[in-house]
Amino acid sequence: MKRWIMDYICCPECKGSLCLLESEGDETEVLKGTLTCTKCERVYSIEEGIADLLPDNQR
Ligand SMILES: [Zn+2]
Structure with missing residues (x-):
């Protein structure tokens, strides 16, 4: 996941x-980590550079 996407x-x-809580990445890309919603506290994972941002009903 490219870092600028965070914006x-x-x-x-x-x-x-x-x-963003990052466990693996380089200058431009986050390869592994989690995205935590500051409002509802859902956690979305980033695996192999791909963020899993599907809503609950599409998982
Ligand atoms: Zn949320």
Whole structure:
């Protein structure tokens, strides 16, 4: 997931802002980590550079 995307994404459930917790990545990309919604506290995972931002009903 490219870092600049953080400026454009929000929680698919409540549109709250997401907090990035990164465990692996480089200068431009986050490869592994989690995105936590600061509003509803849902957690979305980032695996192999792909953020899983599907709402609950599409999982
Ligand atoms: Zn949310």
